[in-house]
Amino acid sequence: REARIYPPSSPNTYTYTVKSGQTEGEYTIKISAQGQEKLLTFTIDGTAPTITPASSGDGVLPADNKWVNKKALYVEGTAADATSGIEKIEATVNNGTPKLLSTDSPWSGYLTLNEGDNTVQFTVTDKAGNTASEPTTARTIKVDTKLPTITLTAPANGQALVNRTSTSYQVTVTVSDTGGSGIAKGEYDKTGGFDPTPPPPSATPMGGVATINLTGIDRDTTYYFRAVDNAGNASDSVRVSIQKDSTGPTITFDSPQNSQIVNKTITIKGTASDTNGLQSVKIVKSDGTELV
DSSP states (O other), X not given: OXXXXXXXXXXXXXXXXXXXXXXXXXXXXXXXXTTEEXXXXXXXXXXXXXXXXXXXXXXXXXXXXXXXXXSEEXXXXXXXXXXXXXXXXXXXXXXXXXXXXXXXXXXXXXXXXXXXXXXXXEEEEETTSOEEEEEEEEEEEEXXXXXXXXXXXXXXXXXXXXXXXOOOEEEEEEEEOSSSSOXXXXXXXXXXXXXXXXXOOEEOOBTTEEEEEEOOOOSOEEEEEEEXXXXXXXXOOEXXXXXXXXXXXXXXXXXXXTTOOOOSXXXXXXXXXXXXXXXXXXXXXXXXXXXX
């Protein structure tokens, strides 16, 4: 289709305005002047590109107001533009200077965050200057890199003794968090490795105290306990060693002798011992009542 360009108002300057509403895509213009021809190719692109952060894998963008435990956050995703192509993909943290992540799709990179609240937003720009941002409103990501703490309350010395018929024991720990995310749970296991697959058993603290009921204790066993905060930081572990006492105490009488005939007032003497110590010694009649 031929279009006439009228004489310019300025020497050597010619203007041709493309009509609005033209279909997006590539166009070629042939310019003819004094027997010479020149081809000019251009693209009309008025549609914004798209950008999509990853929803799985190592580079997933955390949900809004989610706690993380690292200041260097790896992110990745994809972007697309059907007409002019991707010019650049940038990330803006805390309204600072945009950081270039890529000039094509897929994109990835590390974001530098601060302790506490951070805002994050990604922007894609196509070669026509159209832009799109994701999330459409900057997302808040919270950082807590400080380890929580845990202290044994009972048994305070980390040593426990249960009798031969008991298979359970209750441990109480005090937990705290200084990084701001708060304590999520108290975990325990028998190795101290806290293998995440499957997750170790846990208890939810109330008012900074977690009570953990151990069951199935059939032998001498050591348990390890730790606190985990909402950012995923884990405290150093504390240990409780539980000893099964399968041997009863021993007792001997010195006086009176067995079947000895005595008057109304008697003195009972003897010894009692146990390898793990005695809690008490009582003198009990055959009907079960204690002698005073």
